[in-house]
Amino acid sequence: MSDQVVVEQERRGAAGALGRLGVLVAVFVAAGAGAGVVWERLWDAPGGLTYQGQWYLEPAGPDVxxxxxxxxxxxxxxxxxxxxxxxxxxxxxxxxxxxxxxxxASLASVVMYAVGSALGPADPQALAAAAPDYTPLSGSLALTAPDLDREPWLSTALVAFPAGAMAGLVGTYLLGSRGL
Incomplete structure (x- = not known):
């Protein structure tokens, strides 16, 4: 083969790889946005009450x-x-x-959280500061408990999307062409 043919094949291979990379990232991010909508639609906002400028879950508990x-x-x-x-x-x-x-998958996880929390109710801790005592407010969609000192996005739950993706890819590579 001539040098020109080899260079052309390498160029096509690199363009195909970059195209595949872009398509994969775009598909995952779009799926993350859709999953954020589903997450918000399926979620039931917990109720709570304000007291002295703070918002408290009612009933309180980790399950809620x-x-x-x-x-x-x-x-x-x-x-x-x-x-x-x-x-x-x-x-x-x-x-x-x-x-x-x-x-x-990493970007999709962040997008899923961003879309879901943006569609959900506002942060009740921020609303409680200006609300009179015993005002009922819905909780916000977050990945942590609604405590005052917690960041609503700082959670290990964000690794669920990438962990599932890696499990699926490893399973496909190990078992896909050879079967069990």
Whole structure:
């Protein structure tokens, strides 16, 4: 083969790899946005009351505040698993696929949280500061307990999407072409 043909094949391979990377990231981010909408629609906002400028869950308890986190994981993990398994079915550029799936799933997790929390009710702690005592307010959609000192997005639940994606991709690569 001539040098020109080899250079042309390498250029096509690199363009195909970058295209695949872009498509994977775009698909994961779009799926994350859709999952955020689903997360918000399925979630039941916990109720609470204001007292002395603070908002308190009513009834209080970890099971009430954990519902949003559990629902996030129950949506994100299987979605990441399925999307990555589908991405892994197409062979070639496995390293690019791995990077694209991991980057896309990580971004999708953040987008899912951003969309879901933006569609949900406002932060009740901020609203409680100006509300009279015993005003009922709905809780906000967050990945942590609604405590005053907690960041609403700082949670290990954000790794559910990438963890599911890596499990799906590894499963596809290990079992996809050879079967069990």
């Amino acid at each position: 505040s954990f519902e949003g986190v559990a629902l996030f994981v129950l949506i994100a993990f299987p979605l990441g698993l399925v999307l990555a398994a589908l991405a892994g079915l197409r062979r070639g550029h496995e390293v690019v696929t791995l990077v694209g799936v991991l980057a896309g």
